[in-house]
Amino acid sequence: MPAELTDILGDLVSVNHRLTRVAARAARGTESPAVWRTLSVLLSTGPIRLGDLADLSRVSQPTMTKLVGNLADRGWIKRQSDPADARVSRTVITPAGEAALVAWRTELAAALLPYFADLPASDVDTLERAVAILRDRVAATEQLDAPQHLGAPKRTVATGQVAR
Amino acid sequence: MPAELTDILGDLVSVNHRLTRVAARAARGTESPAVWRTLSVLLSTGPIRLGDLADLSRVSQPTMTKLVGNLADRGWIKRQSDPADARVSRTVITPAGEAALVAWRTELAAALLPYFADLPASDVDTLERAVAILRDRVAATEQLDAPQHLGAPKRTVATGQVAR
DNA sequence: ATTATATACATAGCCAAGCTATATATCTAG
DNA sequence: CTAGATATATAGCTTGGCTATGTATATAAT
Numbered sequence: 001m002p003a004e005l006t007d008i009l010g011d012l013v014s015v016n017h018r019l020t021r022v023a024a025r026a027a028r029g030t031e032s033p034a035v036w037r038t039l040s041v042l043l044s045t046g047p048i049r050l051g052d053l054a055d056l057s058r059v060s061q062p063t064m065t066k067l068v069g070n071l072a073d074r075g076w077i078k079r080q081s082d083p084a085d086a087r088v089s090r091t092v093i094t095p096a097g098e099a100a101l102v103a104w105r106t107e108l109a110a111a112l113l114p115y116f117a118d119l120p121a122s123d124v125d126t127l128e129r130a131v132a133i134l135r136d137r138v139a140a141t142e143q144l145d146a147p148q149h150l151g152a153p154k155r156t157v158a159t160g161q162v163a164r
Numbered sequence: 165m166p167a168e169l170t171d172i173l174g175d176l177v178s179v180n181h182r183l184t185r186v187a188a189r190a191a192r193g194t195e196s197p198a199v200w201r202t203l204s205v206l207l208s209t210g211p212i213r214l215g216d217l218a219d220l221s222r223v224s225q226p227t228m229t230k231l232v233g234n235l236a237d238r239g240w241i242k243r244q245s246d247p248a249d250a251r252v253s254r255t256v257i258t259p260a261g262e263a264a265l266v267a268w269r270t271e272l273a274a275a276l277l278p279y280f281a282d283l284p285a286s287d288v289d290t291l292e293r294a295v296a297i298l299r300d301r302v303a304a305t306e307q308l309d310a311p312q313h314l315g316a317p318k319r320t321v322a323t324g325q326v327a328r
Numbered sequence: 329a330t331t332a333t334a335t336a337c338a339t340a341g342c343c344a345a346g347c348t349a350t351a352t353a354t355c356t357a358g
Numbered sequence: 359c360t361a362g363a364t365a366t367a368t369a370g371c372t373t374g375g376c377t378a379t380g381t382a383t384a385t386a387a388t
Contacts, residue, residue: 005273005283007273009273009277010269010273011295013183013272013273013276015295016180017197017204018222018302019176021222021223022302022305032375033181034344037178050366051365051366058186058188059185059345059346061366062347062349062367062368065367067345088354088365089365106170109169109177112173113170115304116173123297126290127172129290134179135175137183138182140279194347198375214336214337215335224375227374227376249335250383251382251383
């Protein structure tokens with residue numbers, strides 16, 4: 001069945017691309033996925049080096065430098081310098097950033113809800129478990145080239161609970 | 165349980181954004197998601213007007229004009245004019261385009277496979293059903309503001325079967 | 329017929345996100 | 359105290375996304 005799993009993964013990525021676009025247009029906020037991805041990572045990690053943030057977000061370091069600049073301009077993150085190493089700058093999400101993230105998720109889910117409103121409970125359950133599986137795997141990929149600096153996992157947006 | 169579904173949808177979009185990035189870096193092809201999204205839509209619709217293609221891909225018409233231009237330059241699509249209406253230009257995927265799409269999906273899935281290789285069969289099943297559910301819903305959103313021009317559905321990449 | 333309006337696509341011009349290559353600053357080893 | 363490694367910043371490019379607007383064709387009204 002590796003052939004089958006291969007197809008499922010291909011389909012998964014395809015449908016994800018489509019769903020992402022549907023979501024983007026449904027909740028037509030002006031902000032980009034990268035912003036929310038970054039904030040979401042920040043929320044789950046706490047203060048973190050820029051390079052590690054880039055790795056966890058799966059973007060290059062220069063890209064993350066840009067993103068962090070934008071986010072800082074909006075007041076959604078702040079940067080603090082490391083007393084022990086003048087090269088590093090740690091990034092932290094601000095309360096405003098958390099609020100913006102929560103607001104976006106709410107708006108987004110509200111926009112998508114109509115399309116999923118009539119889902120049978122069993123399908124809802126399937127989706128929930130699929131999301132859990134995917135989150136596990138994505139987290140696993142982060143462990144592979146895991147940097148040593150990161151602390152313990154923290155909260156997730158939806159639940160406020162410790163992730164994993 | 166609307167609150168629960170709301171959270172699931174939020175989590176779903178979040179994990180999708182992350183997975184998309186993992187996939188993008190794992191299968192480090194130089195092409196962008198938009199290219200594959202477009203080809204995938206084209207494959208499933210057959211010859212289609214540019215405006216309808218834009219709607220189905222959930223991008224604006226000018227964005228699609230650009231994408232189609234790029235794809236035509238690569239020889240992955242071709243455009244044909246409508247004898248009945250000189251304004252419209254129909255877009256069709258070429259054999260080269262289909263081949264490129266299949267190659268990408270193969271490469272992508274191969275790159276992701278290691279992360280998912282040890283999934284228990286029940287999880288594989290869950291993912292498969294989740295993908296099916298999502299594909300249904302994404303298709304449903306397309307019906308809402310459905311244009312009248314589109315013909316019957318065609319093949320999907322993975323299976324070569326008629327999609328829904 | 330002619331003129332007006334609607335439709336399909338193209339163009340212009342902007343900004344964000346992504347990349348590689350490279351520079352700068354700091355730290356660590358010898 | 360210099361040599362190399364490391365953390366981030368800068369430069370410069372491409373693509374994808376948008377809105378606003380232009381152009382050509384088609385349809386409707388007078």
